[in-house]
Every structure is written in C-alpha cells, then in structure tokens.
Amino acid sequence: MTINKNECPDFLNDYIFYLRVVRGRAETTINEYFINIRMFLRYILKEKQNRSEPLEAIKIKDFPKELLNEITLRDVYGFFDFLAFERENKPAARARKTAALKSLFQFLQKRANLVDHNPVEDVEMPTVKRALPKFLTLEESLRLLSSDSYEEPERDFCMVTLFLNCGMRLNELVSINISDIDFEERKLLLKGKGSKQRIIYINDACIAAIKTYLNSRKNPPEEPNALFLSRKKRRISRRRVEQIIEKLLNDTGLGNRGISPHKLRHTAATLMYQHGNVDTLVIKDVLGHASIATTEIYTHLSDERKQSAAESLPIAKMKRRPKKKDDAKNDNEGDVKENTESDS
Template identity: 45%
Template structure:
C-alpha cells in the first residue's frame, strides 16, 4: 500500500520496479496526507493491475481499516480516519462442494492397506462429524468418552460431538490395532507410521490418495470438502436444525452455517410442490 502511494502521488519515477520501491522513509506526516480517494485508487490498482479477487480485496480493506483505526483512536497520531468510509467489495458466497452419498460410500470402500483401520476411522469421522483437519490431528485417546467426541476448535473452544454407530465401530476397530509399544505421543488418538501424532500433511496425503482410488477428482475434493460433505448430508437428510448444525460444526456465526441451507434445490422444489395449490388449475 505504501509503495503504491509513492507511485500514486508521483513521489518516485514510474520506471522504478514496484517491489524495489523504498518505504523506509515513510513517516507519520506522509500518512496524514492519505485520503479516501487514495484508498479507492489503491483498491482499483490491486483489482486491475494485481488481479486481486474480491476476497483478497476485502482482506486488504479490513487491514487498512484496522491500521487507520489504530492510528486514529489508539495511538492518536492522526486526527481523521481516511478509511472510515472505505467500503468492502461485495463477495458472492460460493456454495461449498461436497460428496453425495454414493461418492462418500465409494471413498470409504476404497480404504485398504497396512493402515486401513486408522484411515477408515479418520475418513469416517470427517464424513460423519464434520470436524476440521486441525481438530482431527489434535484428538487424544481421552477425547472419546461415553460415545462422544471432545473437540478443541478455533479459539481453543471445546465442543462435544455425539458419535453415531459408524464412528464408534470405526474407532473401536482402530483401537484394536493402534500401536502401544514405542509410541512417542501416548495421548494422541491417531498415530503416524513413526508412532507419533499424525500430521496434517499426512492426513491430507491419505485423503487425496483415497479420493483418487475412489475414482473422484482430487482437484475438486479435498480434506475440507469432507467437512462440507458431513454438514450437507446432516442438513439434507437428517433435517438438522440450523442452530444444532452450527454447534456441531463449531461455527462462531450462524451466517457461516446458513450457506448449507441454500444447497438443496430438491428440498426447495419439494417445498413448492407441497403447496396445496400446486396442482390447482381453473378449468376452462
């Protein structure tokens, strides 16, 4: 942003390479000259010259607002906040991609090999509980209690997820073969081949491997898409209340969860067809 300002205000020649523009001489007096027009010029620059998406521009707007808010209200170094009326670009929410029931079954039946019990349990938890990758690798043996799963989510917040019969069975089968001797992290639920807590990279690798084995497109599906799958299937077939789904997924804002309510076009069609007037027609 500061490099752009130097160019925008003609402080340096336009022939200078952008990434080589020196900003070590920027001081508060220079910052005080920034206007709302400068900020919009910068947003236009990152959109047209840097091909920033709406998401990327929205993050930049948030950063600029935070920066100038600090200088105005906390540090008291400037009198007027030029970013106060800076608007964030509208972001079109994309519907999350997910596996349907048959694709989910294909993925589960593709599991094989030396670590099949572990891998099957991992995929089962992803597809049934909708937990995050970070939450899965952080699971401990004591996380499972009375057929529930204790998960530490974002912000170190704990939530309890009930385990269905598929999860209970998969975990029990894995625990039968989980290494005991020479384990480096005795608390960890899922262990790597080196008998230490499984890493995110290892989980991502095995998920991708089974996605390919199941005949699915690894460019379309990833570990996080399994979380979307669980959420979608629970909402679509379990008729889960949106508040309950929010709690299960560990979403801080219900607006994040509400995206799953827009997924099922068939439900919308059924709702319209269920109208008592759907078949009414005035006879000629």
C-alpha cells in the first residue's frame, strides 16, 4: 500500500520520513508500522473524545499534538485489551503493534521532543510461542519442481528453483535485477529486510533456470532490468507470485497445508540442514538472519523429526504387562513344590 501523507498528522509524517531516510527501513516494514499506529491513534480518539463512528471511519489527520501527552499507560493497556478481546489478535499480532508503538513514542520523546513521557516504555512484549515452521519434504519439493502445471513454465520454474535452492524471501525474489546476477562468479545480490544487501552463491540448477527463462523472454519489457516479469512486461508483484505458488501447490496436490512462498524459504533451510549437512552459521548467512537464534529453529525441527521417528516404531507403545495376582500365586506355589521335591 501507499501511505497518503495528506491523511496523516505532521508528527506521523515526520516519523515515517525518519523510518525511511534515517533508519533505512523497508517499505513493507514502514507500511506495517503505519497501519498499527493508525489503529492506535484511532482508538485513542474514540476513547478520549467519545467518538461514536466506527473505528475505521475515524480520521487521524487532525490528531492534536496535545493529546499525545495525555496518553497514559492505562490507555495503552486498554488498547491491548481491545486488541485481544474485540479484535481477537493473537500474541504475535499484539507483539508487532507493541513494537510499532515503542518505536513511535521513542521518536516522539527523543527525536521530535513532542512528549514529556513515554507511556509504552515499561510495556512488556507479549510472549509469543514460536511454532516450528511448515515446510515441504525432499520428495514433495521434487514433485513441485517436476510439475506440469506451470502457467509460464520457464519463469515459474525459475522462481520455484530459486525459492527452494536459495531460501530467499518473497520480496527479495521480486526485487532481483538482471544486473544483480554474476554468472561468471556464480553470485547473486539480494536486497533483504531493512534495505540490507547480501551476496549468495547460486548452483547449477539456479543458473540453468535463470538462463533458460531469460532466453524465453521475447518482447522488449517495460522494465528491462527486472528479472521476473508479469504478462504486462513489468516487474512481477509479490501478490502475483503468491497466487502462482498457491495454484501450483493446489495443482500438485500440496495445497491446503498453509504452504506459501515464505514456507518455501523454510523448506530450503530445512533441506540444507537435514540433507546437505550445512552448518547453522552458514545457513544463517545464506538466509540473511540477524541472529543465529532465528536459524536454530531448524535444528529444533530436526530434533522433533528424530523424536517423531522414535515414536513411530511399531513397538513404541509396548509396555511390560504386569502379572495378575493369580499368576503370581501359581508361580509361588510352583516354587514351593520345586523346593519340596528337591529337598526329598
């Protein structure tokens, strides 16, 4: 989405400019922060001014600067109560909104000098239970690559090949330029989260898929440097890639399992760890993780599969059957009889 500056108060426009120019945040991050902050500002206006219109109808353009200093910790907790019970936000969604508010008020207090106190400074982040990622097995990945259901075979096969071999993010894939590819050095420049760049190595499968796709491009594109193009010869959108992957998974019998382009990234990391014997530090660099703790989820995934394998054995539920009292009595009588006969 495109943020309309004319619908934002000045302090919010200044904050968005700060995120974009000073902090160098990615547009997707800025958009998410904006949506979460807009909801909070709407909630404050509704509560403080007893507004009767629905939350989504409240305009934030004229949000008074003076009202920022009147926001208390109680107001913040009221907002999170509203999110949890009226909007049914899960802890992960509330954690994202908490992060956005902490960032905003830190800016308002330390950079813009618009507030005397930070009402979210002592707010703890909701505890988010980290679920093990969904992924395709090796056999399922090969089935996906071998599918006959590609709409534009060379392009779509190339996208799936890069997802499964390189573990790149969706935004990284659609942002690839032809000038980012070095076939001679077998390198690819990716533009990751927060505008961070990293170089990854590409294997024979990736190189062959890219070259085949490039050779299939016939009419001059409107964006000649963009690697992946839509039918209109413009850079393909994130949403279009999601639709292509979703249809491909359904046609291959792998749908309805919550697999998305991001889950193909998980698949690549899992295949590297389980079948490629790749060290987690290397996987961290390939995926562009900021912390090794994020990468270690794939080692936990492997441990869970080992546990599942142990529990799947046919004798896994076998227990020693305790003897019944009658059986024990008969055994004892037999012992007595044997002892008597041996004494005689």
